[in-house]
Each structure stands twice: as C-alpha cells, then as structure tokens.
Amino acid sequence: MKIRNYKDFWAGLLCAAFGLFFAVVGSQYRFGTAAKMGPGYFPTVLGCVVVVLGLLVTLTSMSPKAAQERVPAFAWKPLVLVLGAVALFGLLLNQLGLVLCIVMLVCVSSMASHEFTWKGTILNATALLVLCMTVFVWALQLQFPLWPNLTLG
C-alpha cells in the first residue's frame, strides 16, 4: 500500500493519538457498569471510538481511490510570531501590566507581516493602546493589572 493522501494520513494518526491519550488516561478513572457509569466510562469508550475513526481515516488515505494530496508547508514565521506574542502576553500580563503587554503584543506579532515597518507598527500600537484604555479600562471598567509589578519578582 502506498500513501496517496498525506493530509488524511497524518490527520488520522493525529486523531488516533488524541483518542489513545483520552482512552488511556480515562481508564484510570472508575469505569463502572452501563447502568451505573463511573467517570471513566464515557471518555474511555469515546476515546477508543476516536482511535478507530482515526485509523480509518489513515487507511482511506492509502486506498488507490484516494485523491493525491500533500500536506501544505507550515508558515512557521507567522505561527511562531503570532502565537508567541499571544503566549508572552499571557505569561507577562501579571508582571508587566496591560500597557506594556499591548505594546509588546503588537510589536512582536507585526513582525510576522512581510510589510513590517517600525514606524507603522509603533503608530498602530499607540492607536490600539489609546483605544483599549478608553474602551476596556475607562468605559467598561474591566479590571487589569495596568503597570509593571516588580514587588512579586
């Protein structure tokens, strides 16, 4: 058998791995009986179902009738910069405060664009900062740590 649809091949394996994870962890909870199910019953059974479904997807990717498809290349640069900026926002918000975090989020994520310029980015960050401070902090009165908090180390 030859893999024809690489997208489905990997998708199936990925799903099966998810199913396996849920089934294995789920089997550590009390299983119970059909009439009195424990917390482990539903996730373990469903996890096994997902494993079977995932393997089926992988199998069909090797059928001679499957459409030939390759996995498109990953856009690593936007992936890392965009999600990295978001993760940094989450990690640093309590220490650095909202103001610096917004500036950081805009600057880091903007580098993912191929039209990146420092001037445009700083203008954009300033505009967004003013907007967020007005809408979320002043008008909607949402609670944020606003400024760096260095006492916590």
Add this chain to the structure above:
Amino acid sequence: MDTLIANLGIGFGAVLAFEQVSLFGAAITMPMNVLYCFFGVVIGTLIGVLPGLGPVATIAMLLPATYSLPPLGGLIMLAGIYYGAQYGGSTTAILVNLPGETSSVVTCIDGYQMARRGRAGVALSTAAIGSFIAGCIGTFLLAAFAAPLSEIAFEFGPAEYFSLMVLGMIGAVALASGSLLKAVTMICIGLLGGIVGTDVNSGVSRYAFNTPELADGIGFVAVAMGVFGFAEVISNLAQGEKREVFTNKLTSLFPSREDIRRMLPPILRGSALGSALGVLPGGGAALAAFGSYSLEKKISKNKDEFGKGAIEGVAAPESANNAASQTSFIPLLTLGLPPNAVMALMVGAMTIHNIQPGPQVMTSNPTLFWGLIVSMWVGNLMLVVLNLPLIGMWVKLLKVPYRHLYPAILVFCCIGVYTVNNSTFDVLMTASFGVLGYLFHRLGCEGAPLLLGFVLGPMMEENFRRSLLLSRGDFSVFITRPLSLALLVATVVLIVIVAMPAISAKRQEAFQED
C-alpha cells in the same frame, strides 16, 4: 394566532422598554435593548466587513463585552453581531470578491460582476432588501413554530435527547463540505475535550492533571478564538494579500423599477428555501445559498446573464442565507441544541448568564425568549436603515491594510479571553488551541465540528448516562423508544445518502468554491 400576537407583544414590550441607567453620574431613561441591538448590529457589520474574520471568531471575540450586560441585553447584542457579521460578509463579497464566510460564496459570483459593471450600489441594496424581507419571514416563522416545537420537546427523555444530538451532529457535518469521516472524528475529539473538568456525578476531576484552572473545564471561548481566530490570522498571513477594492464612486444605491420587478420573486423563493433548510443542523445557511442560486439559474428567463452580474444571482442567495440564519435559532431556542458553531457559542453565552437553553426557556423566561425573537426583526430593520447610508464608511474600512488589522484582532482576542475569568492561563490555553487549530487546518480538518462537539460534550454524556441509568444498563433503550429510533434512523439515512457516490460527487462540486 391570538397567542402569537400576544407573545410578540411581550417581545416588543421587552425590546422597546425604557430603563433607567446612570451615565457619567446622571440618571437617564433610555430604551437600552434597542441600543444593545444597535451596537451589536453596527459592531457585527464592522467586523464582518473586515476581511479574514468570520462570524464565529467575531462572536467569540466580542462575547466578553456582553458579560456585564443583563441576560436579554447580552443575547440581543450577540444576535445582532451575528446577523450584522453576515451582512458585512456579503458586502465584502460584492465589493472585493472575498466571501466573509461560506454562505456568501455564491454572492461573489454575480455580486462582484455587478460591481465591475458599475452597479455595486444596486447589488448592495439588493442584498440589503433581500436580507430584510427574508429576515422578516424567518422571524415570523420562528415565532410561529417555536411554541408547538417546544411542546414536543417536553416529551423528550434522555434517550431522545441523546439520539437527537447524534442526528444533529451528523447532520451538521453531512451538509457541510469536506470528508464525512474526518468531520465525525473531529466531533468526537471535540466531545472528549468538552468533558475535561470536574465530573458532575462523581466529583472526580478528569484530565485536569492537578491544574486547578482545568478542573473547571476548558473555556469554549479559548477554543473558538484559538481554532477560528488565531488559526485564520496565521493562514491569512501565510497567503499574503491580493485585494482589488471597488472604491470608485458608488453611484446609485437605488434599484430601478425593472430591478425591483426582477428581484422580488427570487427573494421570496430564496426566503422559502432558506427558512426550510435553516432548521436543519449544520451548513443550513451555506446550503440554502447554493441551493437557491442553482434554483434561480434553472428557472430564470435570463439564464445567460448568470455569472455576468444577474440581479437574481444576488437577491436569491442573500435572502436564502439570511432566512436560514434566522430559522437556525429554532432548534436552539426550542430544543436547546445548537445546529452550528455560531449557535454553539450562543449556548455558551446563555449558560454564562445562567440560562439553560431548552424548551423551558419559553415558559420560565417569556420576556427573554420573545424579546430575543422580536429583537431580530428590529435588528434586520436597523441593518437596512443604517447600513445603506453607511456603505461609504464600510468601503473605507476595507482599505485598512492587513498588517495593521491583525495585531488589533490579536489584542482584542487576548483582552477578551483574559476578562472571561481574569485568568492568564486562559490566554495561554488559547495560544495552544491556535497551534492545534493551525495544525488541523493544514491537515484539512475542520474547526466547526470540533467546536460543536466541544459544547455538546457534557450534555451528551449526561443524557447518555441518564438513559442507561433509567434502562438499567440496557443499550436497546435507544431503539425501543419510538421517537429515539426515528431520530437514529434519520441519522443512518443521512449518512447513507451522503456516502452514495452520485451524491458525494455533487456535494464536492457544490462546495468546490470554498
């Protein structure tokens, strides 16, 4: 009929009610719900017009802004955002040839051609008029059928609910594009993700790995924003932009008498088809748009004009998708089951306001129920009245370059996720779902079934466990109860139909433009 009018009266009363609010320290009396509706519609259109952000991501992003509102106000605003976003999507379809979402894909074909021939204004107003008429019909049907359907829903036991959810989820993916097998797998993964957290029956904390934040379950806002919002941004960045905007003067917005004569029958046919298909779970709106476009193409006297800017080709799909998006509230409001990803978010919003969606909402909370329905009509009216004059502003928005737009999307998403629980953990969670969403996207797996499964997971497990508890562990309960059996048979029929080679070829053809 009398009760219908009385019920609509309750609704109008709730929507138009004046409330006293304090603004800048002064007490002012204002029709707050009308204002929420107005904000929802305007913000929805605003974000719907911006390219690369569909209604699911829009709603997920703006959900936190409605938390502080009263329940009715919050839901009215969300519904407004939903059809505002849909309306905005058709604007970009016509002016930029970029469908904001699947249901306006067909609008691109003739709408963009009309714009190229200098009739952008007429195309936009046709879409608006069609959407308004369809919205009125859809809202009326929703009001008329909601009560009798809720009556049926009271007959449902846990076994029926379980079977209905199976039908709903299979239906949701059967009518959408892509591989059925993969979509079902995605649903099941979503179901598993949904049950992370404390088990309500035993108090055992499942899949939480001693992380207190996970014991409450994974927030669906994090899933929706990660899988839809962030993954979309990354894909858009990878593609780079190619946009051609028709910014030259939008001359006349007003259709001629001939235009009106030609657009009315397609609008009515589109509304009828859309209302019927919208009730079905899943790709109701998209399917309705495709269906009504092919219908018009078949029966029109001006067949050769289709694809070159036929007004029927804008009127029919636009009214069909709007009617469908109205009637897709029917399963949500009567049965408590979301038929698509947007409605799944509405379920989440209702739970946050402590409203358990289902047939009991109508009796226990009639002002909320009828108020929401009436607000949809009010919202549709606002869309026509406000947006046609504002079209120039929306066009300007289209010129905002993406490099300035996407950091703004990220900032709003981060702030939105954080404010749900004031938790930075949720922000990190969203980033992880962004990775997962992008991975799935690259592998051709869809996010919508994942989100649907995610929201339904706890409900599904609960009903499964309860039905087997009642039947003392006998699995035949799902096929011995006639209603449940009928629902499961319908599911099987649906799978067989979709799997038939002739149909699956057609289905591929219909969705190949996505």
